Amino acid sequence: MLIAAHVVGIEACYVYLRDEYHHCRELLTRELAAVQAYFGATPSVHSRPHSHPHPNPPLEGEGIDSVPALQEAGIVRVSALEGAGIVGVSAPEGEGKTSAPPLEGEAFDPTPALEGEGTTIAPPPSRGRLGGGWGSYILPKIEIRRGAGAYICGEESAMIESIEGKRGMPRLRPPYVAQVGLFGRPTLQHNFETLYWVRDILENGAEWFSGHGRNNRKGLRSFSVSGRVKNPGVRLAPAGITVKELIEEFCGGMQDGHNFYAYLPGGASGGILPASMGDIPLDFDTLQPHDCFIGSAAIIVLSQHADHADRARDAALNLMKFFADESCGQCTPCRVGTEKAVTLLEESKWKTGLLEDLSQAMVDASICGLGQAAPNPIRCVVKHFSHEIV
Template identity: 65%
Template sequence: MRLSPAEVQETASFYAHFRLLDDHEAAPAAVLRRCTGPACSMRPLDLGALPDGVMVEDVPCTGLCDHAPVALAGKVPVRRADAAKVARALAEPYSPPMPSGESFPVLDRCLSGELPRDEALTELERAGLRGMGGAGFPTARKWRSVAAQPGPRLVVVNADEGEPGTFKDRWFLENHAAQVLEGALIAAWAVEADEVYLYLRDEYADLHKGLATLIRDLPGDITIHLRRGAGAYVCGEESALIESLEGKRGLPRQRPPYVAEVGLFGRPTLVNNVETLYWVSRLLAEGAELFGNEGRNGHHGLRTYSVSGRVKEPGVKIAPNGITVSELIDEFCGGMEDGHVLAAYLPGGASGGFLPARLQPPLAFGAIEEHGGFIGSAAVVVFSQADDLRAVALNLARFFAHESCGQCTPCRVGTAKSVGLLAGPAWDRDLLDDLAGVMRDASICGLGQAAPNVWQSLFRHFPEVVT
């Protein structure tokens, strides 16, 4: 392949799920990954005695926060894990459920000419559909931008969510994979792309076989390539994902990936999140009215919320866009766990910052920024009076330090520096404020820019906790 050893080394050493062995070192018999994310830290997992040769790795998040505590036994997810379940998962072969009998009615309308391109794009514009991976860019505008670039074009499905508290894409791929793939093929049809790449988070390896079966039976002549990541949160960022698909380290690029000269393999590339493509399929099937007056508090439409933490019924909730956290907990999550009272929450995962229970803006794009946070992918993690927010902040800071790609100094050094500062008995606000400013102003991508929200939000809303 004409690759130098340095090229192999730099890529293999970048991803958490690759392991470089010394010449005489044996590979482990099995790898057990134990989640240490916020929801799983609330319910620590005692593994008990494990078989010889099993390597245990503590990892930041596995994308199953609603089933805490969680472990991954190789490719096998162990939900609400205990020592007995883990032992069985390590010992028994795993057969994932396989899809069958799927249909693609909206795609059929597109391919037959019944639904013209301009009409489909207009419908998405009427619905106000935005990218659900976190950035919230208007979907139809993004599609038109890519379609205006000279061909040939590509479509990439971003299924690499990795932030603690975020698990909606897994839910969609488990329960609505056909609609997601239909949305991807509609996107390819709309921008006249002849190939689609689906980049699947490696923690979701158990979904690979079922997706491959669905892809094999898809109608039309557009090729879908199914690719697995190898454990790197930063690859959820569009340009880093493209770098990874090209076989390189997942280092973010400076410009948007749907611009031709920075696309996948040098081609104009449309990148959409799993949830976005699910809504494409539903909206074109049911009409923009689906998003009509369903919202709340001045916002319209529906939104998917990943809810975990101190609630009775955690999980993925399709709820009115703009709902408040108390409404979400009481109406969709069965209320708080017995004996627990809402004290704080993350409205948008680790990077969205903490908000106190007394402050409940609508959970929607543009409604949380004035409070120093943002909604992002709507990963809502709920905390009660039983949770130590300083300890949670340190946990999240360690996550960002672990996942920094290392390309830019402000993020590489800043995330590591923040861990040391937050681990101390007293937080130096002046130094942490200064660090936050440098990271926000000078980091290349959103990881370094958003990481300071963890401690800055505590200074802003919970001064009694950090003094």
């Protein structure tokens, strides 16, 4: 989802989704109103946001980089100068076992805008005026831009390319999208969940949001839990919760007869950890020392059962096949690297030295995060599940 925004006020919102959603405009208007009220009264792009009782909400961007939301906003505001900036929000994940909370349940009731083949025309834009406690601002025009669910279009510049009508392929940097983004304008990229929390934080205060959390972490997070648990699904839980706590308190425990064996803490590229490391807080900086990251917060639970035993090496192979299919093919390290990795992972005994060299080449030379993060599951299996690959 990409939101075109003037320095003083939001101009238009380009929603990038796989399907139309009935409450999309209503929900977006709620959040954009808060963003506009927060930044709208600033007379100059070189000034700080206007006085607000909670000027620094502890909100980090979702995904790999997790840059504080207001820090990113400040970069775009300066880059915009006297022109118009753009805010970008990723809505579709394009990844199995992953979903964002605003797109689930009653909040976002999926309703196709048009039925039949070739429904690529967006519905009419909506427009209105914001009043009440948030001041008087013209609400943004909201237009639906449908994508095909490509995983690569979760990368900020690839999504921009897709919205502009081009093939979804990452751009080379510099310039960065905060300087030259959608339609050549400075662009701020966020996950939908980041935007989802803005108004709640501004209305209830940073202290309210910071009051949630465990293990010295602050805030709330949505975890998309799947695998061998009794009650899989999207669960709103405190930031810093451990996977063992998440399974027992929010998912009803493991399925009958299944013993917790391993888990993926952050979706396809977030790595794989053994159950013995299930007490690590699920947050950004806590997982990085273990070659993992929270990413999309898609928690996939693997198990051992009398009739079937999940293996981390099988998960790594399936993930690498996924990356090979979803690679845009623009850069050789990712295009060829993922294919070579699949071939090596299919061997009964892994050539760990060759896999490490290949992984490092992909990390160092791939254009975007897909190729750079794709080797994470391989490295985790070599490090934590060596008994499976000898």
